[in-house]
Amino acid sequence: MRSHLNTRAPLAHEVLAAVLQVRSDTLRVLLWRRALDPHLGRWSLPGGRLRPDEDVETSIRRQLAEKVDVRQLKHVEQLAVFSAPDRVPGPRVVATAFLGLVPSDVDPAVPEDTEWHDVDALPRTAFDHEAIVLRARDRLRSKLSYTNLGFALAPEEFTISALRGLYSAALGYKVSATNLQRVLQRRGLLIPTGHTAAPGRTGGRPAALFSFAAKDMHITDPFAVLKPPPRR
Amino acid sequence: MRSHLNTRAPLAHEVLAAVLQVRSDTLRVLLWRRALDPHLGRWSLPGGRLRPDEDVETSIRRQLAEKVDVRQLKHVEQLAVFSAPDRVPGPRVVATAFLGLVPSDVDPAVPEDTEWHDVDALPRTAFDHEAIVLRARDRLRSKLSYTNLGFALAPEEFTISALRGLYSAALGYKVSATNLQRVLQRRGLLIPTGHTAAPGRTGGRPAALFSFAAKDMHITDPFAVLKPPPRR
DNA sequence: TCAAAAGTGTTGTTGATACACCCATGA
DNA sequence: TCATGGGTGTATCAACAACACTTTTGA
Numbered sequence: 254m255r256s257h258l259n260t261r262a263p264l265a266h267e268v269l270a271a272v273l274q275v276r277s278d279t280l281r282v283l284l285w286r287r288a289l290d291p292h293l294g295r296w297s298l299p300g301g302r303l304r305p306d307e308d309v310e311t312s313i314r315r316q317l318a319e320k321v322d323v324r325q326l327k328h329v330e331q332l333a334v335f336s337a338p339d340r341v342p343g344p345r346v347v348a349t350a351f352l353g354l355v356p357s358d359v360d361p362a363v364p365e366d367t368e369w370h371d372v373d374a375l376p377r378t379a380f381d382h383e384a385i386v387l388r389a390r391d392r393l394r395s396k397l398s399y400t401n402l403g404f405a406l407a408p409e410e411f412t413i414s415a416l417r418g419l420y421s422a423a424l425g426y427k428v429s430a431t432n433l434q435r436v437l438q439r440r441g442l443l444i445p446t447g448h449t450a451a452p453g454r455t456g457g458r459p460a461a462l463f464s465f466a467a468k469d470m471h472i473t474d475p476f477a478v479l480k481p482p483p484r485r
Numbered sequence: 486m487r488s489h490l491n492t493r494a495p496l497a498h499e500v501l502a503a504v505l506q507v508r509s510d511t512l513r514v515l516l517w518r519r520a521l522d523p524h525l526g527r528w529s530l531p532g533g534r535l536r537p538d539e540d541v542e543t544s545i546r547r548q549l550a551e552k553v554d555v556r557q558l559k560h561v562e563q564l565a566v567f568s569a570p571d572r573v574p575g576p577r578v579v580a581t582a583f584l585g586l587v588p589s590d591v592d593p594a595v596p597e598d599t600e601w602h603d604v605d606a607l608p609r610t611a612f613d614h615e616a617i618v619l620r621a622r623d624r625l626r627s628k629l630s631y632t633n634l635g636f637a638l639a640p641e642e643f644t645i646s647a648l649r650g651l652y653s654a655a656l657g658y659k660v661s662a663t664n665l666q667r668v669l670q671r672r673g674l675l676i677p678t679g680h681t682a683a684p685g686r687t688g689g690r691p692a693a694l695f696s697f698a699a700k701d702m703h704i705t706d707p708f709a710v711l712k713p714p715p716r717r
Numbered sequence: 718t719c720a721a722a723a724g725t726g727t728t729g730t731t732g733a734t735a736c737a738c739c740c741a742t743g744a
Numbered sequence: 745t746c747a748t749g750g751g752t753g754t755a756t757c758a759a760c761a762a763c764a765c766t767t768t769t770g771a
Contacts, residue, residue: 264535266496266579303496305577308568333563334581336540345537347498349566398710414723426713431724432761436710439759457722458768478630478668478706478733481658646750663751664734671732689749690741710760 265346268313269300269382270329271389272321272353274369275406275422280393281369282386283320284378288366291342292379296370298386300348309349317353321361327405328354328470332388340381348381352389357419358408373425394424399474401442404465412450412460440473442466497578500545501532501614502561503621504553504585506601507638507654512625513601514618515552516610520598523574524611528602530618532580541581549585553593559637560586560702564620572613580613584621589651590640605657626656631706633674636697644682644692672705674698 272283284296301316303309310329317326332350340348355361370376372390375383396402397420406419416437417430437443444466449459504515516528533548535541542561549558564582572580587593602608604622607615628634629652638651649662669675676698681691 264496264498264537266498303568303579305496306570308570309566309579310568331565334541334566336535336542336581338538338540347535347541349568398708412723420711424711424713428711429761431763433711434724436760452722452769455721455770457720457770458724460723474710476630479652479656479660479665480734481656644750661734663736666751668733684742684749687743687748689743689747690751692750712761714761 265344266303266309267300267346267348268303268309268316268351269298269348269385270313270317270351270353271298271332271386272317272326272355273372273389273393273423274355275357275419276369278418278422280372280390280422280425282372282375282389283363283367284370284376284382285320285364285367287379294377295379296368296376296382297379298350298382299367303349310351313349313351313353320363320367321353321355322359325355325359325361326353327356327468328352328402330392330470332385332392335381335385337381348385350385350388352392354393354402354405356408357406396470397423400470400472401440401465401467402470403437403442404468405470407465410446410448410462410464412462414460416463442473497576498535498541499532499578499580500535500541500548500583501530501580501617502545502549502583502585503530503564503618504549504558504587505604505621505625505655506587507589507651508601510650510654512604512622512654512657514604514607514621515595515599516602516608516614517552517596517599519611526609527611528600528608528614529611530582530614531599535581542583545581545583545585552595552599553585553587554591557587557591557593558585559588559700560584560634562624562702564617564624567613567617569613580617582617582620584624586625586634586637588638588640628702629655632702632704633672633697633699634702635669635674636700637702639697642678642680642694642696644694646692648695674705 274281283299285299287293287295287297299317299320300313303312314323314329330352332352335348335350338345372386375386403420406423407416413430413434417428417433420428420433442465443463446462446464448462450462452459506513515531517531519525519527519529531549531552532545535544546555546561562584564584567580567582570577604618607618638655639648645662645666649660649665652660652665674697675695678694678696680694682694684691
């Protein structure tokens with residue numbers, strides 16, 4: 254049987270985050286270039302060691318604060334544990350991976366050795382970090398469909414066509430502005446702010462500005478099938 | 486910045502599993518009664534320490550093998566990391582939690598101090614194990630709707646009404662046998678075996694037996710909304 | 718008055734639920 | 745032939761996609 258008190262096999266725990274943002278109509282991830290061996294010169298995810306007094310979410314938020322303003326990080330969620338014994342060289346390190354989202358209207362001041370990379374054209378990455386990025390991308394793509402997670406990609410106020418661009422970049426295919434608006438309106442996620450955006454140089458009807466009703470993630474499309482019977 | 490080589494803060498990692506099975510029309514979880522302090526007498530999840538040479542999934546499968554025949558464990562998946570610094574008394578232990586599923590037709594030989602408990606009427610549990618059980622229950626409930634995960638709750642061959650019972654117990658509300666069959670058939674998950682079950686004592690048409698087409702989990706209802714455009 | 722961009726009206730499709738009806742067996 | 749449970753046919757409903765059409769602006 255097991256004992257909670259036995260600590261004979263020390264092991265390190267790190268937290269890593271794939272911080273995603275839509276920039277220039279492309280879904281990007283924040284990576285930094287390793288300045289040390291192992292894997293010198295490869296690109297890796299921000300993060301670091303778990304401290305004794307913090308849980309994993311507190312830890313990743315603390316470590317990201319060095320790179321991204323906390324107020325700019327609209328959403329953070331656990332992805333999975335990566336624990337292959339040889340996932341990093343040297344002493345064993347188990348990692349808890351996170352997804353982080355930054356809205357498209359901010360440009361966080363990031364350190365010199367960091368860059369935003371297209372998630373669909375990653376450079377040579379360190380360790381198992383590519384798998385983590387892809388997991389984050391897939392999680393975002395799923396959740397855009399059945400939650401209100403779009404709020405974490407968008408500015409406070411936005412036009413429907415801007416939102417369409419964000420969804421298209423994140424999902425990897427063109428989304429219809431018309432139907433996107435319908436879906437989000439039906440679910441009560443969109444609030445018209447009453448303001449309008451200035452039309453472009455070439456004219457056109459000025460776009461209405463909207464904001465998201467909620468700024469915390471929740472599920473908007475809970476049951477695809479096998480719904481519970483209605484209460485009478 | 487971080488270093489992979491620094492191991493100055495040793496910390497233990499354990500794996501825990503909420504193993505679920507439908508027994509007597511109730512969704513149950515396998516718990517064992519702690520024989521040691523802390524939390525002597527409370528009920529806790531099976532699991533134990535992560536060894537240096539195994540990843541977390543290998544580890545939980547090894548540890549469960551002592552309690553449940555591996556061939557009886559039809560599905561295992563990661564739930565989340567539980568990492569509050571004080572989640573267990575004494576030296577810190579971070580846990581990776583899993584969901585495990587056992588089909589309804591087997592009755593694994595379990596140790597003396599282990600019992601199956603109704604997930605909706607848990608006894609006094611140790612540490613944060615209740616939260617883990619509830620997380621496992623919710624994960625199962627969601628996935629029954631948009632994946633083929635039912636295969637992991639059902640015997641190799643089953644009648645639709647037996648399957649209805651399993652889904653109802655797992656979901657916590659009555660499911661219509663008619664519509665359950667329609668949904669699963671439409672998705673191509675059910676294969677008629679050609680066999681029939683003997684009618685009950687009171688007569689009735691003999692039920693046809695079915696099996697699941699796949700025995701690995703996959704998503705059957707991938708996009709609720711914002712579907713990708715059809716390829717031409 | 719024309720082009721451009723935003724937004725709405727309308728229709729058709731799909732996947733699901735509800736429920737009536739038919740089927741096959743034991744007593 | 746009746747009671748009991750199993751299975752199918754069919755109506756209805758809701759969510760969504762597609763697309764035509766209207767609105768509002770700049771030039």
